Amino acid sequence: MKNYKLIFTGPPGAGKTTAISVISDTPVITTEAKTSIRDSHHPDKDSITVGLDYGSIKLSKEEKIHLYGTPGQERFDFMWKIIKEGGLGLILLIDNARSEPLEELRFFLKAFEDLIQSTKVVVGITRVDISDTPKITDYQQILATFNLNPPVFEIDARRKEDVSLLVQALLYSLDPSLKDSHKS
Amino acid sequence: MENHKKPISIVVFGINKQTRSILELIFRGPCKGSYILIEDIQVAQACIFDIDNIDGLKLWKKYRIHYPLPTLILSLEKQDVAGTLYVKKPIEIDALIKGLDKIKQLVETPKRIHNISTPSQAPKDAKLAIEIAMEREEESLHQFCGVHDDINPANPSELKHVYYDPSQYMQGFCEKAIDVSIQTKNKGILLEGLYTPMLLRYQKNQMFCDCSFTKKSTDLLRTMTLLPVSKSALRMTFLNDREIENYVALNQLEAQAFDNFFWQLSLWTSHGRIPKGIDLNKVVVLPKWPNFTRLIVTPYALKISALWMENPHSLLDTAKVLDIPQRYVFAFFSAAYANRLIFLDRRIKQHKLPKGVVERRIKRSTTKPNPHRGLLQRLLGRLHRR
Ligand SMILES: Nc1nc2c(ncn2[C@@H]2O[C@H](COP(=O)(O)OP(=O)(O)O)[C@@H](O)[C@H]2O)c(=O)[nH]1
Ligand SMILES: [Mg+2]
Numbered sequence: 169m170k171n172y173k174l175i176f177t178g179p180p181g182a183g184k185t186t187a188i189s190v191i192s193d194t195p196v197i198t199t200e201a202k203t204s205i206r207d208s209h210h211p212d213k214d215s216i217t218v219g220l221d222y223g224s225i226k227l228s229k230e231e232k233i234h235l236y237g238t239p240g241q242e243r244f245d246f247m248w249k250i251i252k253e254g255g256l257g258l259i260l261l262i263d264n265a266r267s268e269p270l271e272e273l274r275f276f277l278k279a280f281e282d283l284i285q286s287t288k289v290v291v292g293i294t295r296v297d298i299s300d301t302p303k304i305t306d307y308q309q310i311l312a313t314f315n316l317n318p319p320v321f322e323i324d325a326r327r328k329e330d331v332s333l334l335v336q337a338l339l340y341s342l343d344p345s346l347k348d349s350h351k352s
Numbered sequence: 353m354e355n356h357k358k359p360i361s362i363v364v365f366g367i368n369k370q371t372r373s374i375l376e377l378i379f380r381g382p383c384k385g386s387y388i389l390i391e392d393i394q395v396a397q398a399c400i401f402d403i404d405n406i407d408g409l410k411l412w413k414k415y416r417i418h419y420p421l422p423t424l425i426l427s428l429e430k431q432d433v434a435g436t437l438y439v440k441k442p443i444e445i446d447a448l449i450k451g452l453d454k455i456k457q458l459v460e461t462p463k464r465i466h467n468i469s470t471p472s473q474a475p476k477d478a479k480l481a482i483e484i485a486m487e488r489e490e491e492s493l494h495q496f497c498g499v500h501d502d503i504n505p506a507n508p509s510e511l512k513h514v515y516y517d518p519s520q521y522m523q524g525f526c527e528k529a530i531d532v533s534i535q536t537k538n539k540g541i542l543l544e545g546l547y548t549p550m551l552l553r554y555q556k557n558q559m560f561c562d563c564s565f566t567k568k569s570t571d572l573l574r575t576m577t578l579l580p581v582s583k584s585a586l587r588m589t590f591l592n593d594r595e596i597e598n599y600v601a602l603n604q605l606e607a608q609a610f611d612n613f614f615w616q617l618s619l620w621t622s623h624g625r626i627p628k629g630i631d632l633n634k635v636v637v638l639p640k641w642p643n644f645t646r647l648i649v650t651p652y653a654l655k656i657s658a659l660w661m662e663n664p665h666s667l668l669d670t671a672k673v674l675d676i677p678q679r680y681v682f683a684f685f686s687a688a689y690a691n692r693l694i695f696l697d698r699r700i701k702q703h704k705l706p707k708g709v710v711e712r713r714i715k716r717s718t719t720k721p722n723p724h725r726g727l728l729q730r731l732l733g734r735l736h737r738r
Contacts, residue, residue, distance in 0.1 A: 172727060191735070227730045256724060304643055317661065319641040330645045332735045333654075337644065339732050340658035343722035346729050348652050348676070348736075 172231075174335070175252055176221070177238040177280060178261035179272045183294040183325025184237035185221045187261060190328040191335065192223025192235055220251070248279065257338045258289040261325065262307070265299040270310055277314050288341040289316065292323040292334045359388040360459050363396035365415065365575065366405030367426075374443065375400065382449055386456065392491065393419060393575060398455045402426045404441070411547060414579045422458035424451045495574065496650055497683040498624025505632055505668060514682060515628040516621065520580045522546055523621040523690060526614060529588060530554055530692075540596040545585035547576040551599060552610065559613055560605040577620045615647045615687050622686035624679030626667070635664045635697040636685065642693055652676050653684045664697065 176184045189196040199220040221237030236251050252258075260276055262269050273291070277284065291307060307320050319337035323330035340346060359379075364372065372389070379387040390396055399421045403412055424437045431438050439451045503510040518524040529541050533554035543550045551560040561573075591599065599605075626632075638660040644653070655674060659665065667685060671678040688694040722728060 172724065225731065225734060227727070227734065231727060231730065233727075233731055256728075308640055317640065319644070319657075321641075321643055321645045323645050333645050333649065336732060336735050337641065337654055337658070339728045339735075340654045341661075343725055343728055344655060344658035344662055345674075345721065346655070346725070346732055348655050 171234055173234045173236055173251075173255045174257060174259065174338075175236050175238065175255040175280075175283070176259045176261065177248070177276055179263060179266065179276075181266070182261040182263040183292075183323075184261055185219065186325040187259070187292070187323075187331045188221050188223040188235045188237050190326065190331050191225065193226055194224050196221050196223045196237075198222075252280065252283045255283050255287060257287045257342055258283050259292065259334060259338060260289055261292045261294055261323075263295050264293050264302065264322075265295040269293075270302055270306060273307060273310050277311070277316070284316070288338060289318050290334050290338040290341065291318060291320040292325070292331070293320065294323055294325050296322045297324065357386070359385055360397050360456060361390040361395060362387050362398045362400055362455075363390055363393045363421075364400045364402075365411065366402035366408050367400065368402075371402070371426075371443070378445060378448060382445060383452060387452060391570070391574070392495065393421075393578070394495075396421060397459045398422045398424070400424045400426065402441075403431060404428055410582060410585065411579065414582065418580070422455045424455055493651065495623070496619040496648065497679050498622075500624055500679050502671070502678045514625050514632075514678070515630075516623070516625045517628050518618075518621065518690065521621050522577045522581060523618050525581055525586055526552070526617065527690060532588060536590070538590050539593055540591040542589040542591055542599070544587040544589070546581065547572070547579070551591070551596065551605070553596065553607075554610065557610045558607040559610040560600055560603075560607060561613075562603060562605060573617075574620050577617050609646065611691060612646055615691055618687045618690035619648060619650065619683055622683055622690075624683045626682045626686050627689065630667070630685075630689075631696060632668045633666045635666050636660055636670070636694060637664055637697050638688065638694050640693070642688060642691075647687075650680060650683050650687075652680045656681060656684055 176188055178184055185196060185198060199222065219237070220239055221235075223235040223237075225233040225235065227233065233256075236255075238248050238251055258280055260273075260280070262273050262276075266272065277289075280289070283289075291311070293304065293307065304320050304322065308317070311317060311320070319334070319341065321330070321334050321337070323334055325331060362379075364375065367375070376389055379385065379389065393399075396419075399415075399419065401408075401412060401415070401423055403409060403425050404427050405411075420435075422437075423435075424439060425431045425433060426439055426441050426443065428441050430440070437451045437454050439447050500513060503514055505511060518527060525543060525546070529543055529552050532538065533541060533552065537555070539555070540551055540553045543552060548562055553559065600607075638657060641657055641661060642653075644657075652674065655676075656670060659670060659674060665673055667681055668678070671681045674681075685694065
């Protein structure tokens, strides 16, 4: 069996687990990795749990796409390195309702620079229903400073059509010659 | 007595919900399913027109020029319009049935040539919901992209079929309002002279109109977009915040996203064609990916965008390179163009490039496969299917 990965990343609460679950064939498994790193927000706890999401899409007996959702917090970036190995492309989700979404965009673009350079990225902006600023054009401006001009869609991670469209845009960005299944 | 014939498809104008329900009841009951209400005037065989409605007469004149269908006019007062039938309001069932009988005769002995295909909505009892859903999708696809075959650009008579003039339609009026909004930085503009008034707040990407997409009045809206406007009747009025508030409250209107609305409107109007004056050989520049999750995604729109983002092509070459029908390229282009997401590169004309360059480009953009193409293709197929 050949295995390929699509990687979903973004800050906590951006909708990674949700997005994976709406397109995965299998129920999403969230690995509760224990860590002894002290959490400044919860100094009383010795260990906290991080969520590494896993789902999959089976294409045939021989082929499977693994869907990985990275743990959101920065201090688990050692895990990102392992996860992103061999990724086909990156789906970056940003929560528009958090206090500094544009900063978060910058942060994740830097953290995943090598994967983005060697493959492609798409950006899904979530929770636009809760906060309608910043605007797509604000995100596009930041992306331009990284020399990137990828698809940036407003999505609701709970909507399958939205997530599917975002992934389709990633696939077409990777190869615009892919055949469309529309009848003509 | 059972009715074995295909029902006659009838489109209605200016008819309110109650009257509509009454018509549906009469069609099914006393008329034994001989008639059926449909939304799409392009495939309708006959029309029922309530002329007493706001702007009824004005709308009627425009309608008549473009759609010489057998027509039954409803009105409180006697209407003597050549070539039409008249039924007095309030509607008496017998009079209506008599009128419909005559309509039926007109439809069944057609005097004019018409190559209308059988309406896709003709009801068959055994149809599955999924089939109906697919037919609906197919039908709306036709509404957005048309059904025209590819044209040969060297043939002037074919060439003229790809063009339409947005200024003849509501689209042009909206575009004018956008220009004015941008120039004057105005808060809100009330557009009048259309079938129903519309309030535009361009800076906020909002519009207010009492026939929204969310309600079931898309048919009315679509009709409105397809009927040529009478330019002398069109009016724009600037409103301040206070006036906007009052207007919205008074008419109990809800805001809709304008870009979304205008995208759909321009697809309907374009119908797989492009605005007049657009050069088929000039390179199309798409600076950013459209926000597709909030727009109608016509066939191949993602693929076309991916190509243009990577390697701009002219409209004709796009269809050639991607090996897709021209109408899908034209429909997507027209919607993006009306929404100012796209422009033509003034400098480069592809047909002026040295011979062989276009061919090389085409080759380049089709022979640079991703090493995982097969896999990506299968994943795409899976995503399309759900
Ligand atoms: N209102 C709203 N909620 C969303 C949206 N997208 C995701 N959510 C919700 O946000 C919450 C966090 O999502 P989750 O997938 O756990 O985020 P994760 O931390 O990135 O895995 C869930 O309750 C989702 O249902 C959106 O666009 N709007
Ligand atoms: Mg999660």
